[in-house]
Amino acid sequence: YTTECGKHFSCSTFLDQVLYKISAIIFCFGRTEVIDNTLNPDFVRKYILDYFFEEKQNLRFDFYDVDSKSPDLSKHDFLGQMFCTLGEIVGSPASRLEKPLGGIPGKKCGTIILTAEELSNCRDSATMQFCANKLDKKDFFGKSDPFMVFYRSNEDGTFTICHKTEVVKNTLNPVWQPFTIPVRALCNGDYDRTIKVEVYDWDRDGSHDFIGDFTTSYRELARGQSQFNVYEVINTKKKMKKKKYVNSGTVTLLSFSVESEFTFLDYIKGGTQINFTVAIDFTASNGNPSQSTSLHYMNPYQLNAYAMALKAVGEIIQDYDSDKMFPALGFGAKLPPDGRVSHEFPLNGNIENPYCNGIEGILEAYHQSLKTVQLYGPTNFAPIVNHVARYAAAVQDGSQYFVLLIITDGVISDMAQTKEAIVNAAKLPMSIIIVGVGQAEFDAMVELDGDDIRISSRGKLAERDIVQFVPFRDYMDRTGNHVLSMARLAKDVLAEIPDQFISYMKSRGIKPNPAPPPYTPPGHTHHHTQI
Numbered sequence: 001y002t003t004e005c006g007k008h009f010s011c012s013t014f015l016d017q018v019l020y021k022i023s024a025i026i027f028c029f030g031r032t033e034v035i036d037n038t039l040n041p042d043f044v045r046k047y048i049l050d051y052f053f054e055e056k057q058n059l060r061f062d063f064y065d066v067d068s069k070s071p072d073l074s075k076h077d078f079l080g081q082m083f084c085t086l087g088e089i090v091g092s093p094a095s096r097l098e099k100p101l102g103g104i105p106g107k108k109c110g111t112i113i114l115t116a117e118e119l120s121n122c123r124d125s126a127t128m129q130f131c132a133n134k135l136d137k138k139d140f141f142g143k144s145d146p147f148m149v150f151y152r153s154n155e156d157g158t159f160t161i162c163h164k165t166e167v168v169k170n171t172l173n174p175v176w177q178p179f180t181i182p183v184r185a186l187c188n189g190d191y192d193r194t195i196k197v198e199v200y201d202w203d204r205d206g207s208h209d210f211i212g213d214f215t216t217s218y219r220e221l222a223r224g225q226s227q228f229n230v231y232e233v234i235n236t237k238k239k240m241k242k243k244k245y246v247n248s249g250t251v252t253l254l255s256f257s258v259e260s261e262f263t264f265l266d267y268i269k270g271g272t273q274i275n276f277t278v279a280i281d282f283t284a285s286n287g288n289p290s291q292s293t294s295l296h297y298m299n300p301y302q303l304n305a306y307a308m309a310l311k312a313v314g315e316i317i318q319d320y321d322s323d324k325m326f327p328a329l330g331f332g333a334k335l336p337p338d339g340r341v342s343h344e345f346p347l348n349g350n351i352e353n354p355y356c357n358g359i360e361g362i363l364e365a366y367h368q369s370l371k372t373v374q375l376y377g378p379t380n381f382a383p384i385v386n387h388v389a390r391y392a393a394a395v396q397d398g399s400q401y402f403v404l405l406i407i408t409d410g411v412i413s414d415m416a417q418t419k420e421a422i423v424n425a426a427k428l429p430m431s432i433i434i435v436g437v438g439q440a441e442f443d444a445m446v447e448l449d450g451d452d453i454r455i456s457s458r459g460k461l462a463e464r465d466i467v468q469f470v471p472f473r474d475y476m477d478r479t480g481n482h483v484l485s486m487a488r489l490a491k492d493v494l495a496e497i498p499d500q501f502i503s504y505m506k507s508r509g510i511k512p513n514p515a516p517p518p519y520t521p522p523g524h525t526h527h528h529t530q531i
């Protein structure tokens with residue numbers, strides 16, 4: 001798509017924008033079986049849904065009393081409905097969510113109980129090792145420098161790259177190092193899906209020469225080392241040209257093993273809570289909140305960038321926090337009554353109890369603060385990071401994981417201290433999300449993000465990557481007035497959290513608590529009543 005001002009939108013950006021404007025598209029996912037003559041039906045039919053931590057996956061359940069064979073729902077009596085998110089279900093203790101049904105004004109419609117369970121093959125990781133024999137010689141001088149690329153096939157017949165081996169130099173009989181890959185990445189949990197493997201000769205200039213390819217599947221690989229796991233590497237072009245062509249060498253599976261790994265959901269199910277803390281930048285560079293140019297402008301008709309970022313991220317994370325009470329802090333302001341500058345003050349003004357009730361509560365406290373404090377400076381991050389780190393240091397048993405969301409206009413003044421604070425925090429159950437608002441250069445934030453170069457302080461390297469940074473303007477249209485996609489913003493900042501979470505638990509050898517026993521309906525005696 002090309003807009004009138006010449007800016008190109010990818011199709012999905014455009015679609016996202018449309019979705020945002022009309023706010024919902026509803027797909028009917030499926031219907032349960034009908035259970036006759038009961039007010040306490042215990043449905044057996046299960047539905048498989050893709051789960052993404054970083055997305056708000058809205059669900060709706062409608063109940064009907066079926067009186068006839070008609071497939072048309074309007075022909076049946078509506079009994080009530082319930083709205084929730086998939087995150088709410090998996091984030092509930094033992095992934096069991098109980099909620100009242102609504103939808104008929106003034107009437108109690110009963111309750112619904114939902115349970116979620118993670119498909120078991122999603123958690124497996126396979127470790128395998130390969131060697132090759134008599135590969136084609138591709139280099140004029142010397143032999144070949146072979147490496148392999150693995151692709152999983154998608155439902156639509158396309159292929160997605162999922163693993164690349166290292167290059168073994170100057171040999172036609174390479175032995176590659178063993179590697180470990182999640183089964184999900186290899187075949188999406190579908191054991192019979194085609195896995196394509198291409199063998200190349202590495203070239204310094206990147207124009208790697210294709211030696212040949214072969215296909216296999218998880219099920220075949222899982223048989224381990226055997227005559228079934230020796231693959232002929234075929235170069236189709238060469239095969240068509242040369243009559244006597246046999247193959248371009250063989251690849252042999254040397255070993256194969258599977259290990260079950262704990263997933264993010266295992267810990268959540270076992271009771272780990274996400275402690276979500278919000279920190280908001282109250283420095284003067286944001287501009288006077290009463291003026292429309294300010295990043296803190298309180299527009300009665302539209303949320304400002306701070307409020308939008310907070311809402312987008314908060315609404316997803318809150319599903320994993322059972323009491324939905326969130327500490328919210330501000331930094332860089334002069335506080336009443338004495339005008340003292342603070343870099344860690346509670347937005348609700350209550351040091352003893354900085355908690356706000358839900359995302360709405362944070363927004364309220366934020367607006368209240370804007371009226372009472374004076375924007376000042378400088379922009380110090382370290383006190384906030386250390387503040388949350390102090391709490392994280394006190395609970396290192398895996399029962400809590402801390403996520404700090406910092407929203408800032410980005411002209412950071414204590415870079416050295418912040419780096420040190422982050423290097424220390426990387427040892428703790430903690431992740432930091434930074435959303436940069438406004439038009440500043442965010443070079444410092446990109447450095448803190450550490451995606452390219454792991455951050456360090458005084459020669460100490462951070463143990464894990466715990467910072468994710470995104471500039472808010474990337475999610476706005478050209479005029480800077482409209483958010484293209486809140487959902488995408490949340491997705492981009494939250495996508496790394498489950499892996500960061502797992503990296504902490506793994507490095508500390510923390511296993512998830514066993515989930516409470518699966519739920520059985522009380523007494524399992526149904527009241528048989530006519531409806």
Ligand SMILES: *[C@@H]1O[C@H](CO)[C@@H](O)[C@H](O)[C@H]1NC(C)=O
Binds near residue numbers: 275277354387388391
């Ligand atoms: C969550 O972390 C904040 C600090 O960011 C702390 O004030 C609060 O007490 C923590 N909540 C729990 C339940 O530990």
